[in-house]
Amino acid sequence: MPAIVVLGAQWGDEGKGKATDLLGEQVDFVVKYNGGNNAGHTIVVGGEKYALHLLPSGILTSGVTPVIGNGVVVDLSVLFQEIDAISARGVDTSRLLVSANAHIITDYHRTMDKVGERFLGNAKIGTTGRGIGPAYADKMSRLGVRAQDLFDEKILRQKVEGALELKNQLLVKAYNRKAVPVDTVVDELLMHADRLRPMVADTSLLLGKALDEGKVVLLEGGQATMLDVDHGSYPFVTSSNPTAGGACTGSGIPPTRIDRVVAIVKAYTTRVGSGPFPTELLDEKGEWLRDRGAEFGTTTGRPRRCGWYDAVIARYAARINGVTDFVLTKLDVLTGLETIPVCVGYRVGDTTYDEMPTSQTDFHHAVPVYEELPGWDEDITAARSLEDLPKNARRYIEALEAMTSAPISVIGVGPGRDESIVVRSLV
Ligand code: GDP
Ligand code: IMO
Ligand code: MG
Numbered sequence: 001m002p003a004i005v006v007l008g009a010q011w012g013d014e015g016k017g018k019a020t021d022l023l024g025e026q027v028d029f030v031v032k033y034n035g036g037n038n039a040g041h042t043i044v045v046g047g048e049k050y051a052l053h054l055l056p057s058g059i060l061t062s063g064v065t066p067v068i069g070n071g072v073v074v075d076l077s078v079l080f081q082e083i084d085a086i087s088a089r090g091v092d093t094s095r096l097l098v099s100a101n102a103h104i105i106t107d108y109h110r111t112m113d114k115v116g117e118r119f120l121g122n123a124k125i126g127t128t129g130r131g132i133g134p135a136y137a138d139k140m141s142r143l144g145v146r147a148q149d150l151f152d153e154k155i156l157r158q159k160v161e162g163a164l165e166l167k168n169q170l171l172v173k174a175y176n177r178k179a180v181p182v183d184t185v186v187d188e189l190l191m192h193a194d195r196l197r198p199m200v201a202d203t204s205l206l207l208g209k210a211l212d213e214g215k216v217v218l219l220e221g222g223q224a225t226m227l228d229v230d231h232g233s234y235p236f237v238t239s240s241n242p243t244a245g246g247a248c249t250g251s252g253i254p255p256t257r258i259d260r261v262v263a264i265v266k267a268y269t270t271r272v273g274s275g276p277f278p279t280e281l282l283d284e285k286g287e288w289l290r291d292r293g294a295e296f297g298t299t300t301g302r303p304r305r306c307g308w309y310d311a312v313i314a315r316y317a318a319r320i321n322g323v324t325d326f327v328l329t330k331l332d333v334l335t336g337l338e339t340i341p342v343c344v345g346y347r348v349g350d351t352t353y354d355e356m357p358t359s360q361t362d363f364h365h366a367v368p369v370y371e372e373l374p375g376w377d378e379d380i381t382a383a384r385s386l387e388d389l390p391k392n393a394r395r396y397i398e399a400l401e402a403m404t405s406a407p408i409s410v411i412g413v414g415p416g417r418d419e420s421i422v423v424r425s426l427v
Helices: 016-026 076-088 107-123 132-140 147-151 153-174 182-199 203-212 244-249 284-293 311-321 360-364 391-403
Strands: 003-008 029-032 041-045 048-052 065-068 097-099 217-220 258-266 269-271 305-307 325-329 339-348 351-353 367-374 408-412 420-422
Touching: 003 016, 003 244, 016 041, 016 217, 016 258, 016 325, 016 408, 029 203, 048 076, 065 203, 076 182, 097 182, 097 203, 107 132, 107 153, 107 182, 147 153, 147 182, 153 182, 203 217, 244 258, 258 311, 284 305, 311 339, 311 391, 325 391, 339 360, 339 391, 367 391, 391 408
Parallel strands: 003 217, 003 258, 029 065, 029 217, 065 097, 258 325, 325 408
Antiparallel strands: 041 048, 269 305, 339 351, 339 367, 408 420
């Protein structure tokens, strides 16, 4: 039975949360496999708005078991705050499971994130300041604290001491900050241990058995392809693998069990933070997209940078992730434009690219080559089938589909769970 990956094709905020929520009724498990509370998913159900950061989006559907996989970095105070806030609104969070191998974000990771960015000055990444990069750096340096470590105080203390040894030198000598006392960190982590204990499990074993029993497992990526540490616009990326390979390493489900890879792609492009963005609009057209699409970050509230659809990126995402289906979101936002430019290639000096340039410098200097598609004026938010759409909206979808190698199976025409056109079922 199927394991389905849902991931972002662009620079995040494509509407992954809504897509995951839409599939909720048809799946048994929703597993978050990467990232942490840098993610922000806004989901609208029955007119109620929910903003999720660390909890898997499947949490809003009763009957789904939400899982925080081993590839996630977990800030425990955020986890419990989010559980409390959502429980207070009547959502059942009792089935939530956390991998024993998930790494923990501590106070010193948040501190290192902030001072690191300040130190970079103009070259800063524009991180969410949630300690994500430093927590993954500790994981790779084998200095991380995992969920299971909270249940053995002696081991926990040893690990925190190891992690702080060099960091405290750096904080005091390079960053002119106070050293972080080991005791403070250990006490704070231990304070969460009892509440965390019943949620912690061998989630890879459990998911393997679930697939054997014919259950449907949805693997939900945070961030997106262009923010992937290996395949994104490095160094302006996050510190994990949001791409399809990360779904396997971040959950313990092998590639041979994945049946479907669904990429969420916005009908235009947005980006938060620094880094190259070829189709970015720095004029009133970008402002128009930001206003119409309400493009302000769910996590940091920062205005998102906006630009036209980039087919080079969509094609790249299709290849890197082995995409079987696209979900095209926010088509309704484009209503009212006379023509809609779509980037079909890049020009760098005398060279034209129809694939992602290998060189970072070339990508920084890429000038989009646009094709103009005719727009539409009709309100499309009530459309529930392709036939309900104006001819030019259908032409836009067909043109985007022809530019990549995978079908557009679902189209978003509004933020609500039901504001979607399902052309082909995803489960
Ligand atoms: P995520 O991080 O990929 O889950 O996306 P975000 O939640 O950060 O940003 C997507 C925003 O677009 C949210 O506010 C959604 O409610 C909204 N949204 C999702 N799909 C659609 C759509 O088809 N049309 C409109 N107008 N809004 C949408
Ligand atoms: P969702 O899941 C958009 C961006 C940050 C920054 C870079 C690194 O909602 O799509 P980090 O804090 O991860 O070290 O920041 O990545 N970023 C996101 N941008 N959506 C997200 O998540 C993001 N998560 C991180 O703005 O540029
Ligand atoms: Mg988001």
